Amino acid sequence: MDLTTALDARDATVCVVGAGGKKSTLFALADRLDRAVVTASVRIPIFDDRVAAVRVTEDPVAAVEAAGDGDWPLGLVPERERSDRYLGYDTDTVSEIADAAPGATLVKADGARLREFKAPGDREPQIPSAADVVVPIASTHVVGEPLTEDLVHRPEEVAAITGREIGSKIRPADVATVLASPAGGLKGVPSDATAIPVVNKVDDEADATAARKIAGEIQFRANVPRVLLTRLIADDPVVEVVE
Numbered sequence: 001m002d003l004t005t006a007l008d009a010r011d012a013t014v015c016v017v018g019a020g021g022k023k024s025t026l027f028a029l030a031d032r033l034d035r036a037v038v039t040a041s042v043r044i045p046i047f048d049d050r051v052a053a054v055r056v057t058e059d060p061v062a063a064v065e066a067a068g069d070g071d072w073p074l075g076l077v078p079e080r081e082r083s084d085r086y087l088g089y090d091t092d093t094v095s096e097i098a099d100a101a102p103g104a105t106l107v108k109a110d111g112a113r114l115r116e117f118k119a120p121g122d123r124e125p126q127i128p129s130a131a132d133v134v135v136p137i138a139s140t141h142v143v144g145e146p147l148t149e150d151l152v153h154r155p156e157e158v159a160a161i162t163g164r165e166i167g168s169k170i171r172p173a174d175v176a177t178v179l180a181s182p183a184g185g186l187k188g189v190p191s192d193a194t195a196i197p198v199v200n201k202v203d204d205e206a207d208a209t210a211a212r213k214i215a216g217e218i219q220f221r222a223n224v225p226r227v228l229l230t231r232l233i234a235d236d237p238v239v240e241v242v243e
Contacts, residue, residue: 001241004032006228007196012132013098013105015041017125018185019112019153020139021200023047024232026106030073035103037064039076040088041126044108047086051075056086060093061100072103088126095130107131112153116201117142117175119157119184127188134193136185138178139201140229142170143210158184172210175199176217186222198228202239215242 004010009029016022027050030036038051039060048054054075055063067074076097077086088108089097098105110125112118116139127134146167147155159166161181162174179185179197189195197218199211208229215227219242229240 001238002032003028003230003237006226006238006241007135008133008194009033009104009106011103013107013128013130014133014135015107015109015125015127015131016135016137017110017120017127018135018137018179019118020116020141021137021198021230021232022108022110022112024200025135025137025198026108027051028232028237029104029106033073033104035101036073037076037097037101037103037105038073039094039097039105040086040108041091041094041128042088042108042111042124043081043085044077044088045085046083047075056080060089060097064097064100064102091126091128094128098128098130105130109134115153116151117158117170117178118153119161119178120187121154121157125188127190129190131190131193134186134189134195135198136179136195137198137200138175138185138214140175140199140207140211140214141201142175143172143214145170147174172213173217176214176221179214180218180222180224195222195224196226196228197224198230200230200232202229202231208239212240212242
């Protein structure tokens, strides 16, 4: 199963949350979909080199309507906050973008400060009501590592969801518990949207073994149609689909 099919992404509004592959997911989808929009409801690092064009605009709907054949995939952001990142739109504006877009709208909907695993904060995620698919992501590389800020964004929130101690070794079950939790990866998913978790950075057989354990635990804990095991930097990013 290819990535766009596995994530039900064609002509959909896809919001990506979590850590360890959000931006890679957005750009991998944008490369494989026709006339996609890439945007954000939170801060996003500069991504001009990953799309055909970026429009910094307070009127993104007009920018969609004015886009030419060479502008796709099209990046839309409201403001450049500093040299290395843009701000995101409010969720109502993202929904307006999705209504106007001719194809998929791909949305970065939370932040992780370059960590591999996370749980959301009080004001996260920022998922628009127009979301069709929400993709909670974690990296398999956290398995066996300590639950600390080195690899985990908001480790105290992960500890609260999993019942583990700060500094304890992260298990596949811990990753699955967070991804499958309504306080974790499923937080803020609209009732009519589909959640499709992704376990990324499956680089070798040891990673695959850990990722399969995570996927099995997610399916035990949550009603999701499938879990993707991915290596998003690969030409064929889907390693395995667990249904």
